[in-house]
Amino acid sequence: MKKKQNGTTWMSSGRLLSMVAGICLVLINPHAWAAIDTYDFADDETRERFHVLTTELRCPKCQNQNLADSNAPIAMDLRKEVYRLLSEGRSDREIKSYLVDRYGEYVLYQPAWSPQTWLLWAAPAILLICAFVVVIFIARRRARAAREISSDTPLSQQEQQRINQLLYTESQEKDKEN
Amino acid sequence: MKRLKLFVPLIIFIALGSLLLKGLELDPNEMPSALIDKSLPEFRLPSLENPEAMLGRKDLLGQVALVNVWATWCPSCRVEHPYLLQITEQEKIPIYGIDYKDVREDAQQWLRKLGNPYVANVFDEQGKLGIDLGVFGAPETYLIDQKGVIRYKHIGVVDDQVWLKHLKPLVEQLRAEASQG
Numbered sequence: 001m002k003k004k005q006n007g008t009t010w011m012s013s014g015r016l017l018s019m020v021a022g023i024c025l026v027l028i029n030p031h032a033w034a035a036i037d038t039y040d041f042a043d044d045e046t047r048e049r050f051h052v053l054t055t056e057l058r059c060p061k062c063q064n065q066n067l068a069d070s071n072a073p074i075a076m077d078l079r080k081e082v083y084r085l086l087s088e089g090r091s092d093r094e095i096k097s098y099l100v101d102r103y104g105e106y107v108l109y110q111p112a113w114s115p116q117t118w119l120l121w122a123a124p125a126i127l128l129i130c131a132f133v134v135v136i137f138i139a140r141r142r143a144r145a146a147r148e149i150s151s152d153t154p155l156s157q158q159e160q161q162r163i164n165q166l167l168y169t170e171s172q173e174k175d176k177e178n
Numbered sequence: 179m180k181r182l183k184l185f186v187p188l189i190i191f192i193a194l195g196s197l198l199l200k201g202l203e204l205d206p207n208e209m210p211s212a213l214i215d216k217s218l219p220e221f222r223l224p225s226l227e228n229p230e231a232m233l234g235r236k237d238l239l240g241q242v243a244l245v246n247v248w249a250t251w252c253p254s255c256r257v258e259h260p261y262l263l264q265i266t267e268q269e270k271i272p273i274y275g276i277d278y279k280d281v282r283e284d285a286q287q288w289l290r291k292l293g294n295p296y297v298a299n300v301f302d303e304q305g306k307l308g309i310d311l312g313v314f315g316a317p318e319t320y321l322i323d324q325k326g327v328i329r330y331k332h333i334g335v336v337d338d339q340v341w342l343k344h345l346k347p348l349v350e351q352l353r354a355e356a357s358q359g
Contacts, residue, residue: 074313074314077305077309081309103212
């Protein structure tokens with residue numbers, strides 16, 4: 001009797017465990033967080049292109065979200081528009097330029113290289129070069145300072161005198177203490 | 179030289195601070211429209227008042243005019259509405275409405291109740307014209323010249339400040355250009 005009871009509690013805790021695991025799986029899946037639409041795609045490749053495009057395109061209304069994540073009505077309309085253009089057989093480039101023509105360069109999370117955006121693209125490289133220059137500068141200065149200290153240039157007479165004096169007073173003080 | 183170096187963090191702080199302060203003043207909604215100096219897109223949509231009557235781009239041309247995107251679901255449009263009535267009366271500028279993703283009966287009732295500042299209203303139920311215009315909310319107002327070229331776009335409520343500072347000077351300039359050409 002007791003054994004049977006144990007069996008059932010084990011079973012239900014197992015079920016509980018699998019439920020928790022299931023919920024965790026749903027939560028870590030990024031698609032589960034995305035806004036929900038139902039679209040039928042001709043093939044997996046088109047589905048993949050739709051996902052890539054909607055994550056690369058920015059929602060004009062809710063500016064820190066992409067089209068895939070946003071629940072704004074305009075994002076919904078634009079997803080529908082992307083889907084329509086995909087099913088018309090347009091290329092990714094055409095779809096992007098369709099949206100850029102209407103909403104501006106702004107909708108692209110990866111804007112094209114242009115007079116307005118070159119600084120944005122080049123900034124990481126420029127900053128990296130600046131950092132290298134600074135590091136080299138500091139390293140050289142340290143090396144020079146180290147060389148100056150370690151070099152066995154003889155002390156001048158004045159310096160030697162001062163050292164002697166310091167050592168002398170110190171030893172005298174020590175004697176007093178003792 | 180060494181003294182000057184002490185000021186480097188302060189200089190960096192001031193530079194960064196003023197940059198961030200500038201950022202606070204910027205309105206992220208104020209994006210330049212991609213359609214400035216481009217032609218008003220072609221469309222063929224029913225009129226709000228009469229579902230049988232179809233309106234197109236040509237129907238909006240001929241004069242310097244405002245094209246106002248509005249909807250009954252948009253609270254700011256209600257705020258803007260009396261001002262639109264005021265400028266049609268005072269400034270004699272035609273305003274065309276685009277009723278954006280709305281319910282026809284609600285919109286008709288809105289105009290009956292609150293007054294109708296529009297010369298004509300395009301009923302854009304699906305928001306297709308809205309997408310072609312780069313609309314992402316309501317209200318939005320476009321200024322078009324007599325040839326149908328978009329010359330200015332304002333996102334948000336048109337009020338005294340917007341009208342006097344941005345729209346009116348441009349309207350006068352465009353009218354002067356039109357009378358010359």
